[in-house]
Every structure is written in C-alpha cells, then in structure tokens.
Amino acid sequence: MITYPVLNTHSKIGVTAPSSGVSSAYHPLLRQSKQRLEEKGYTVSFGETVWTQEKVRAASAEKRASEFMGMMGDDEIEAIIPPWGGELLTEILEFLDFEKMKAKWVLGYSDISPLLLAITLKKGIATAHGTNFIDLRGEYWDETTAMWEKVLTTKRGESISQTSSIKYQDQWEHENPSPCVFHLTHETEWKTVSNKDENLKGRLLGGCIDIIHHLAGTPYGDVKAFHETFADGEPLLWYFENCELNTTGLRCALVHMKMAGWFDHCSGIIFGRSAANTPVNGYLVEDVYRELSEELGIPVIYDIDCGHQPPQVTLVNGACAEVNVSGGKGVIRQFFK
Structure with missing residues (x-):
C-alpha cells in the first residue's frame, strides 16, 4: 500500500x-x-x-x-x-x-x-x-x-485533476524577469504516437530520464519489488522528461530500462516536452517514441507539461492515474489509493 x-x-x-x-x-x-x-x-x-x-x-x-x-x-x-x-x-x-x-x-x-x-x-x-x-x-x-x-x-481516498497548459515556455529568459517567472509564449499540444485520442491508466512512476535510468540494477531502482509490494497489482504508467539527451542517448536509456525489467507490467509511457532530443543522422525523437510503442505494444503520449520547458503538472510517484489526450489537450486525474 x-x-x-x-x-x-x-x-x-x-x-x-x-x-x-x-x-x-x-x-x-x-x-x-x-x-x-x-x-x-x-x-x-x-x-x-x-x-x-x-x-x-x-x-x-x-x-x-x-x-x-x-x-x-x-x-x-x-x-x-x-x-x-x-x-x-x-x-x-x-x-x-x-x-x-x-x-x-x-x-x-x-x-x-x-x-x-x-x-x-x-x-x-x-x-x-x-x-x-x-x-x-x-x-x-x-x-x-x-x-x-x-x-x-x-x-x-481523494483524487485531483490537472489539465494541460494553454501555453508553455520555449526557452529561459533570466535577464527578462516575468511576474510569474516563466515566459509562456508557445501553444501547448499534447501528442500521441497513434495520432488518435488516448486514455492511459496505471500507477505512476518516473522522472528525469537522463538520471533515473542509472538506478536500474541498483538497490535504489528495484521496480519489480515495488510492483510486488506496493502496487496492488496495478500496471505501471511511466512518465519521463529529457534534459540533455540526444535521440540515440534517449534510445539507449530506454533500452537499458527495458532490459532491466522496468517496463514489465507497463500500460503506457508519457514524455514531457524537451529542448533536447537532438536528432542523430536523421533519427528523430518521434522515431524513438514510435519504436518504443511498437516494441512494448503500449500507447505513448508526448510533449506533455513535464520537465525543463515549463509549466509542468505535478505528478505523484505511486499514485494511480488516468491520462486522457484528445484534440491536443490533456487531463491527468490522480487517485490517492
């Protein structure tokens, strides 16, 4: 529990x-x-x-x-x-x-x-x-x-819903202070690999992929034990944000986690917006997302409000969640159970 x-x-x-x-x-x-x-x-x-x-x-x-x-x-x-x-x-x-x-x-x-x-x-x-x-x-x-x-x-026993932002910050402008800290100038659009509406359910786990993938195989990254002890049989719904990885670095991190069993019992994966994801020899981040979706047989949502291009929703590790994306807009409802 x-x-x-x-x-x-x-x-x-x-x-x-x-x-x-x-x-x-x-x-x-x-x-x-x-x-x-x-x-x-x-x-x-x-x-x-x-x-x-x-x-x-x-x-x-x-x-x-x-x-x-x-x-x-x-x-x-x-x-x-x-x-x-x-x-x-x-x-x-x-x-x-x-x-x-x-x-x-x-x-x-x-x-x-x-x-x-x-x-x-x-x-x-x-x-x-x-x-x-x-x-x-x-x-x-x-x-x-x-x-x-x-x-x-x-x-x-309660739940809390959050919706996608209207606009997000494309880049930091520390020399130009804003009353709300961020400069929200670009239209937000949550996307899906399927290009269709998606509805995902599962128990949330995730974070900055640059760093957390290093926990796989250590005493601090035992996802199997967590699932058996605390998840109450619920599938896992992973979320990631990428700070600095290019597309091949992102792919390698995901393969590492897959081989470590992190995506066993996984119902879907969601990715935050990122100014990284630099293509390598024409290998795009959309290719990474599509390949992952096909390999695992799960839906993938991306460009959500999470990470280094704020604002970001507050995602609770361990909470049960429903994530709905329709027409480029998103709703995340978290259940504290």
Missing part, C-alpha cells in the same frame, strides 16, 4: 540542497521564494546547503545526505522542496537511511528525480515531481504550476 503524505495549509516547508546549492548571486531568489510562500501562510526553514555551491555540488555527499535526513526526521516539517536540481544527487543515495524516513512530501524535478523515485520504490512513500523552490518566487503562479499546492494537500 502506498503511503501518501499530507501537506496542511500554514505548515512548515524545509528547503535543502541534496544536489546543487545556490551561489551568492542568486541568493535573492531564495529569499524571494521564501517571501511568497510566507505570504501564503507557510513557514520556510532553510538548511545550510542551499547557500553554498562549489563547482557542481552544494556540499559533500555526506553533508547533503545528513541535512536531508535531518529534515526528514523533523516532525515540524511537512514538505521538503529543494531549491532546484543539479548534477550529482545520486552521490547521496548510499548515505541515506531509508528506514528512518518519515512520510512527508518531497517535491522537485530534474536531478531531484532519483531521490524521489528511490524513496517511492524502497519505502512506498509517494513523492511529487513538479516545480522547484526557486520557481515559486513569482508575483503569482501560473495555473499549471499553482496546482502543486492542491496536489500536495489531497488526502488518501
């Missing part, structure tokens, strides 16, 4: 950096996000690691792991939201004590993905793939991003 944490309004949120910290030039962004959340009634507690950054790390793997475990053990903190992703989160996994982890929300994406997935696979605790802390600094949140709060306050 999946354990669903509960976020209460006016609760305390912990901010720690299990991957990259924030250099001094961007410290004002941390304070700005803290102010926005406090205006909504939350209390925000910063760890030491968010303020430091040397090369690609906030601190040593041991220190990052220790601070994260400290927040996991703090009964006053109901959710942990890292400032953003980074590069080397996987270093901390061996220093985490999963047996001591309490049921509280961990929310993030990109390099935070392996932490989210490992917690859900090993402990059956639901985790949330969505916005990071830095991106909550806007004067207001766009409708898609704002759903993180409603998703995390959903209780066991």
Whole structure:
C-alpha cells in the first residue's frame, strides 16, 4: 500500500540542497521564494546547503545526505522542496537511511528525480515531481504550476485533476524577469504516437530520464519489488522528461530500462516536452517514441507539461492515474489509493 503524505495549509516547508546549492548571486531568489510562500501562510526553514555551491555540488555527499535526513526526521516539517536540481544527487543515495524516513512530501524535478523515485520504490512513500523552490518566487503562479499546492494537500481516498497548459515556455529568459517567472509564449499540444485520442491508466512512476535510468540494477531502482509490494497489482504508467539527451542517448536509456525489467507490467509511457532530443543522422525523437510503442505494444503520449520547458503538472510517484489526450489537450486525474 502506498503511503501518501499530507501537506496542511500554514505548515512548515524545509528547503535543502541534496544536489546543487545556490551561489551568492542568486541568493535573492531564495529569499524571494521564501517571501511568497510566507505570504501564503507557510513557514520556510532553510538548511545550510542551499547557500553554498562549489563547482557542481552544494556540499559533500555526506553533508547533503545528513541535512536531508535531518529534515526528514523533523516532525515540524511537512514538505521538503529543494531549491532546484543539479548534477550529482545520486552521490547521496548510499548515505541515506531509508528506514528512518518519515512520510512527508518531497517535491522537485530534474536531478531531484532519483531521490524521489528511490524513496517511492524502497519505502512506498509517494513523492511529487513538479516545480522547484526557486520557481515559486513569482508575483503569482501560473495555473499549471499553482496546482502543486492542491496536489500536495489531497488526502488518501481523494483524487485531483490537472489539465494541460494553454501555453508553455520555449526557452529561459533570466535577464527578462516575468511576474510569474516563466515566459509562456508557445501553444501547448499534447501528442500521441497513434495520432488518435488516448486514455492511459496505471500507477505512476518516473522522472528525469537522463538520471533515473542509472538506478536500474541498483538497490535504489528495484521496480519489480515495488510492483510486488506496493502496487496492488496495478500496471505501471511511466512518465519521463529529457534534459540533455540526444535521440540515440534517449534510445539507449530506454533500452537499458527495458532490459532491466522496468517496463514489465507497463500500460503506457508519457514524455514531457524537451529542448533536447537532438536528432542523430536523421533519427528523430518521434522515431524513438514510435519504436518504443511498437516494441512494448503500449500507447505513448508526448510533449506533455513535464520537465525543463515549463509549466509542468505535478505528478505523484505511486499514485494511480488516468491520462486522457484528445484534440491536443490533456487531463491527468490522480487517485490517492
């Protein structure tokens, strides 16, 4: 049975950096996000690691792991939201004590993905793939991003629906600040390999494919044990976002996961929009999606609101979900059961 944490309004949120910290030039962004959340009634507690950054790390793997475990053990903190992703989160996994982890929300994406997935696979605790802390600094949140709060306050036995965005951000424009952080300029269209309407059902698992495929074959990526222990016989519905892989890199990652058995009992796969997916010798990302769909005999949906071209829906690892795509628009309904 999946354990669903509960976020209460006016609760305390912990901010720690299990991957990259924030250099001094961007410290004002941390304070700005803290102010926005406090205006909504939350209390925000910063760890030491968010303020430091040397090369690609906030601190040593041991220190990052220790601070994260400290927040996991703090009964006053109901959710942990890292400032953003980074590069080397996987270093901390061996220093985490999963047996001591309490049921509280961990929310993030990109390099935070392996932490989210490992917690859900090993402990059956639901985790949330969505916005990071830095991106909550806007004067207001766009409708898609704002759903993180409603998703995390959903209780066991309830469901929550999210719809595709109207527009998305094609590229980052940090030098041109927006009131809602993002510059939503391009029309959103959720697509299917079949070019037909699709309706997928299953228990959600996923994250940033660049990183999480490295968990396959390790103690932190035992999908078979998760399915037997926590999935209640439900098929798995995978979601992925691609940060930097070209099409052959994406294909290799998917083959790796397939050979590791991750796609056994899989009812469908959905992919987020990506500015990566660079073609190699005419090999397009649409070719990757089509081949995967044909090999596994499952529907594939792509260009959904997930990943590094925001905004993004909040997807809960471990939740049961129904994903419907019709006419380029999408609806995701998650059931906390």
